[in-house]
Amino acid sequence: MSNNITPATVYPYGPRHTPEMIADLSRRAFEYRLQVLDMVYERQSGHLGGSFSVAEILTALYFHHLRVNPQDPAWPERDRLLFSKGHACPMLYTVLAHRGFFPVEELKTFRALDSRLQGHPEPQKTPGVEIPAGPLGHGVAIACGMALAAVMKKAAYRVFVVLGDGELNAGVIWEGALIAAKYRLDAIKVILDCNGVQQTGSTAAVMPTEPLADKWKAFGWHVLECHGHNVAQVLDALDAADELHGRPAVIIAHTTKGKGVSFMENDPVWHGTPPNAEQYRAARAELLEGANRWSVC
Amino acid sequence: MERLLKKPFGVPVNMRRAYGEALTALGQSRPNVVVLSADVSNSDHSFMFEARFPERFVNVGIAEQALVDVAVGFARCGFVPIANTFAFLFATRALEQVRTHLAYGRANVKLAGAYAGLSDSFDGPTHQSINDLAVMRSLPNMTVVAPADPVALDALLPQMCDMDGPVFFRLCRNEVPVVFDQSYRPMLGRAMLLREGGDLTLIACGVMVAPALEAAESLAAQGIQARVVEMHTLKPLDTEMIARCAEETGALVTVEEHSIIGGLGGAVAEALAAARPAPLERVGIRDQFTESGPYPDLLRKYGLAAPDIVQAAQTALRRKEDGRR
Numbered sequence: 151m152s153n154n155i156t157p158a159t160v161y162p163y164g165p166r167h168t169p170e171m172i173a174d175l176s177r178r179a180f181e182y183r184l185q186v187l188d189m190v191y192e193r194q195s196g197h198l199g200g201s202f203s204v205a206e207i208l209t210a211l212y213f214h215h216l217r218v219n220p221q222d223p224a225w226p227e228r229d230r231l232l233f234s235k236g237h238a239c240p241m242l243y244t245v246l247a248h249r250g251f252f253p254v255e256e257l258k259t260f261r262a263l264d265s266r267l268q269g270h271p272e273p274q275k276t277p278g279v280e281i282p283a284g285p286l287g288h289g290v291a292i293a294c295g296m297a298l299a300a301v302m303k304k305a306a307y308r309v310f311v312v313l314g315d316g317e318l319n320a321g322v323i324w325e326g327a328l329i330a331a332k333y334r335l336d337a338i339k340v341i342l343d344c345n346g347v348q349q350t351g352s353t354a355a356v357m358p359t360e361p362l363a364d365k366w367k368a369f370g371w372h373v374l375e376c377h378g379h380n381v382a383q384v385l386d387a388l389d390a391a392d393e394l395h396g397r398p399a400v401i402i403a404h405t406t407k408g409k410g411v412s413f414m415e416n417d418p419v420w421h422g423t424p425p426n427a428e429q430y431r432a433a434r435a436e437l438l439e440g441a442n443r444w445s446v447c
Numbered sequence: 448m449e450r451l452l453k454k455p456f457g458v459p460v461n462m463r464r465a466y467g468e469a470l471t472a473l474g475q476s477r478p479n480v481v482v483l484s485a486d487v488s489n490s491d492h493s494f495m496f497e498a499r500f501p502e503r504f505v506n507v508g509i510a511e512q513a514l515v516d517v518a519v520g521f522a523r524c525g526f527v528p529i530a531n532t533f534a535f536l537f538a539t540r541a542l543e544q545v546r547t548h549l550a551y552g553r554a555n556v557k558l559a560g561a562y563a564g565l566s567d568s569f570d571g572p573t574h575q576s577i578n579d580l581a582v583m584r585s586l587p588n589m590t591v592v593a594p595a596d597p598v599a600l601d602a603l604l605p606q607m608c609d610m611d612g613p614v615f616f617r618l619c620r621n622e623v624p625v626v627f628d629q630s631y632r633p634m635l636g637r638a639m640l641l642r643e644g645g646d647l648t649l650i651a652c653g654v655m656v657a658p659a660l661e662a663a664e665s666l667a668a669q670g671i672q673a674r675v676v677e678m679h680t681l682k683p684l685d686t687e688m689i690a691r692c693a694e695e696t697g698a699l700v701t702v703e704e705h706s707i708i709g710g711l712g713g714a715v716a717e718a719l720a721a722a723r724p725a726p727l728e729r730v731g732i733r734d735q736f737t738e739s740g741p742y743p744d745l746l747r748k749y750g751l752a753a754p755d756i757v758q759a760a761q762t763a764l765r766r767k768e769d770g771r772r
Contacts, residue, residue: 172683226525275553280523282552285543290511292548293530295520300504303524304479333505358495 158248161214161356167385175213175381177444179205182248183410184437188198189260191430195269196261199420200238200314203345203405207312208245210384220250223277229307230296235314235343236270237422238277243267243276245374287320289313290340297335308392311340315351317347319357324369330398330446331370338392338398343378345368345407349421354438366400368418378403388421410440451641456657462566465551465597466559466618467495469604470529474500475529477608481521483507485514485532491561493531511536515544515556522554526607528740533567534560534576534617538583544640547614556613561594562618562636564653564704565732565746571739574722576617577732581709583615586681588626592616593653593711594701596691598627599679606635611657619654626657633677638685644672647763648692651702652678652711655730659702662756681714689718693725698767700728700759704751707731726766728759 158178183205190196207423211231212218220223233242240260247254252266256347259265266275281292289311296309317323330338349354359365363373372394376387384403391399407421408414411433425433474480481503488494488506497504497546507514511532517530530537537545537558548554560579567574583591592607592614594600600618607614633639634724642663651659656677663673674696676688694697701717703711712729719725730751737749746752 230523235758253648281519282547285547288516288519288544288548291507291510291516292523294507294513295517295522296524297482297520298517299524302503302526313726320512322512322516325507325510326516327515329517331509332508353665361639401611 160249160411163217163403165389166384172385173211173444176206176439177214178213179209180410180441180444182209182241182244183259184434184441185244187425187433187437189240189244189257190424193261193431194260194424196240196424197237197422198236198415199291199347200343200345201405202409202411202414203407204235204238204241204343205409206379206381206402207341207343207385207403208241210381210388211310212245212249214385214435215388217307218278220278223251228245228309230293230309231310232281232293232309232311233271233279233284234291234311235286235317236283239271242271242279246276246278250280252276257284267419273433286317287298287322290323290326290330291336292439293338294329294335296334297330297337300302300337306395307337309338311338312342315342315344315346315353315359316356318359327366327369327371334396335398336355340400341386342400342402343405344402345405347407347416347418347421349418351418362402367425370397372397373402374399375402375404378405411415411436451522451631451639452660453625453628459622459624460597462597462619462621462623463490463492463561465600467492467631469597470496472501473604473608474503474604474660479525479527480608483514483518483525483530484507484535484660485511485527491531491532491559500563510674511541512544514685515541515558517549519544519548519552519554522556527555527557529557529559529608531559531561533574534563534579536573536578537615538576542582550588553588553612555611556605557607558613558615560615560617560724562620564619565621565737565749566742567723568742568745569739572736573761575737578709579615579617580681580703580711581704581713584709584714587681588612589613590680592680594618595653596623596626598625598629598631599633602631602633603635603679605738610635615748617653623654625658626660628715632650632680636680636683636685638688639677640674641677642673642675644674645696646672647698647700647760647767648676648696649676649700649702649760650676650689650692650711650715652681653704655702655704655751656694658751660754662760665753665757666760671704671760671764678711678755681711684714684718685764686722689715690722693719693723698726698763700730700756700763702730702756705731708734712724717762726763726770728763730756730759
């Protein structure tokens with residue numbers, strides 16, 4: 151990869167979020183966007199918009215909040231991260247690689263023949279991936295099974311689910327939401343990457359789901375909200391969600407689809423379109439600028 | 448091999464109750480088994496497991512897609528989940544979940560398809576399941592099983608539970624005759640030769656094994672020696688047995704409570720085409736929806752009774768003889 155990516159520090163789990171840590175994670179989220187841009191540009195295939203919106207969320211989770219072990223991806227006591235919005239896997243792969251689950255070099259093979267990095271996530275091929283995803287809507291109900299298993303085993307792991315907001319159109323999400331509430335599965339923490347745009351238009355136009363917080367509350371969930379590109383807010387929300395018991399929790403993270411590249415932001419065209427050479431250069435420049443903003447902090 | 452069979456067939460046993468008992472026995476011997484239901488546990492009799500092991504039973508409500516997904520979550524955390532609802536719902540409503548997470552993702556989930564075939568007879572075609580075997584068989588990595596009677600279920604259920612990988616098995620709603628005696632020792636993936644015969648082979652699965660054996664008796668009275676093979680596992684298919692029967696008997700009839708497209712008949716036709724073509728007649732539902740009515744009447748009306756098997760056998764024999772001329 152052409153990017154010089156700083157070796158990834160993992161910040162120990164805990165409530166202390168120093169300004170240095172926040173700046174580092176914020177900068178890295180931009181560096182990971184650069185890497186994703188390269189992957190999608192090189193293959194001329196893949197989903198940029200939803201990868202860019204989830205960058206800070208995944209970075210905060212994997213480099214601070216999640217208890218996982220890249221040397222032992224199947225460690226039974228690990229926290230589970232179910233990446234339900236599977237199309238945004240370029241960002242998941244990038245974060246997993248930098249977290250040490252597989253070589254960063256391998257990111258180049260995304261969507262290529264014989265690659266371990268399939269077009270959508272596949273746990274048997276990619277270390278660190280928990281479930282296949284791509285067909286939308288599976289995350290919450292699968293999390294219910296995992297959380298029920300934790301109850302039965304008296305295990306302490308948490309089950310995080312990263313959902314897209316377009317994904318909320320799928321009925322099985324709400325089947326899962328009912329089950330999680332029925333069984334009071336407070337090990338489940340959903341982070342909703344609420345970028346407001348889906349494949350053919352805004353979520354408001356395609357299928358209105360607001361008022362979202364009220365919907366989740368009505369389904370029996372704790373609801374938190376945060377700015378999904380503000381790492382400090384994301385970290386605080388994750389900590390706060392850990393303190394909520396008796397019911398599952400959802401963090402509605404307000405994000406921007408295509409975040410970091412002005413001409414991609416909020417435009418559904420960038421859901422699954424790869425950039426041409428000119429767009430690639432322009433996007434690269436903007437993302438570098440984004441990363442540099444944090445470097446000078 | 449005759450010793451495998453109860454002669455005459457035993458008193459009919461309610462297959463649902465037999466399943467509830469087998470499931471409870473499984474729960475007893477295997478603490479890692481959990482049972483999930485989409486609110487039909489009093490239909491499929493998984494309530495018997497619930498009564499015994501309430502802490503290992505989950506009712507997800509009328510939500511078949513979530514039923515499969517929740518089971519996937521359990522499987523990925525080391526449990527062996529057995530998900531229960533009507534067979535047609537696994538093969539239709541929850542199929543994407545089954546394809547993505549069981550077949551593609553190889554989640555170690557067992558799907559118990561209740562009310563298979565026409566056995567939910569009065570509820571009608573919306574509830575009957577005539578294409579589940581075809582659908583499930585088309586999925587890579589799936590194991591597909593149709594036990595014939597309670598003895599077969601008792602023998603096969605622990606094997607399905609203990610193998611690592613997704614399984615779909617279908618169950619009759621109603622009373623079925625006990626075909627096998629306790630010496631029956633099936634192995635997943637291996638067909639059972641139930642009756643010798645050199646003129647042709649009847650290959651049956653599920654509750655059609657009993658009428659196939661009856662048909663073989665009738666044929667014997669006409670001087671036709673029909674071999675009878677039980678294909679309890681449709682996938683992986685025992686293609687060696689099929690090729691051997693084609694070689695040794697030269698004509699075959701498949702018998703299934705399922706569409707003639709894509710199930711046992713389809714599987715055997717594929718195997719024959721690949722290995723050793725021979726005349727094949729398929730007894731099953733002829734690419735149509737059926738209707739409400741008493742179970743035995745439905746089976747008769749839609750061509751699934753012993754006389755239909757006899758007739759198909761005669762046709763297959765005729766084709767075999769025509770081929771020789």
